[in-house]
Amino acid sequence: MFSESPTAKRFGAKIDVTMPGDGLFFVAFRDQRARAAITQAGGRIVYSIGEDKVLTLLPLNGYFALRGEASIAFIGPVSLDQQRYARVMSLLTGARPTPQQE
Amino acid sequence: MASVGQELLNVPFPEMVLKLALGIAEAQKALDENSVETAIALGEAKVPLVFGITQTIAADGTVSFEDTPPIDVSLLQIGLLPTFYQFSESTIEVTMDIKTTTSRETNVKVGAKAKAGFACWSASISVDVAHNRKFGKEVKGSSRLFTRLTPVPPPPRITPELTVVDNRPPKDTPDNG
Secondary structure (H helix, E strand, C coil), X not given: CHHHCHHHHHHCCCCCCCCCCEEEEEEEECCCHHHHHHHHCCCEEEEEECCCEEEEEEEHHHHXXXXXXXXXXXXXXXXXXXXXXXXXXXXXXXXCCCHHHC | CCCHHHHHHXXXXXXXXXXXXXXXXXXXXXXXXXXXXXXXXXXXXXXXXXXXXXXXXXXXXXEEEEECCCEEEEHHHHCEEECEEEEEEEEEEEEEEEEEEEEEEEEEEEEEEEEEECCEEEEEEEEEEEEEEEEXXXXXXXXXXXXXXXXXXXXXXXXXXXCCCCCCCCCCCCCCC
16 A cells, blocks of 8 residues: 555555554544445444444554545544553442452 | 775765654654544543442332433543554665676787888788777665554553542441441
């Protein structure tokens, strides 16, 4: 994909970007066609926040493909702070976090 | 003709390193800006959470639940953080294949003339020597730049501190009752 950019073609360059596995991404929609676009890019929606925001698992190439998608207002990589999440969940459920989560 | 050593010296390494560094700096800035935008988006996206549910069991055994009003909590507060990336190492590889050839060609033409006449003769020999030197040079090169991108922890102040204030009086126990 990057090798097809005008700059790469001008220099006859081959560009490779690789990252193993899938990443977690936060996606904000402009319209609901974004859901189909995420699936086509190899992504899987894992959590919906309202009607126009989701968390999705995507391969890196899928992320770069969706950056120019018209139905998507924003997409960015995120990670989960497990300690903080466990503390918030313990407030909600009253469950005590396990020692490795503190 | 430039020697192999001179060809190697002519490779603009300082310029290549400078351009690589400037390119990485610009790319790092773009990555950081994207991470900051993600942090803003996570701070603005809110989910309603119910932080307390009271289960009441009546004397007749019926059970009822009462939850506290939901509070809008941002995704940052829950623990979802933007991923920050950093260019940890960058390498420039330049491969050159230099081939120089020199050939020498020498052509010698020898001519002889002789004249003979009455009581006299003459002879002459002419030699014509031509030297040709041919030089050839072939230079092939390729360059490769690669850089490693690694995720790094976000700035520590990016998430609000979670503090629980419990103002409930301590329960009476047999020891302090």
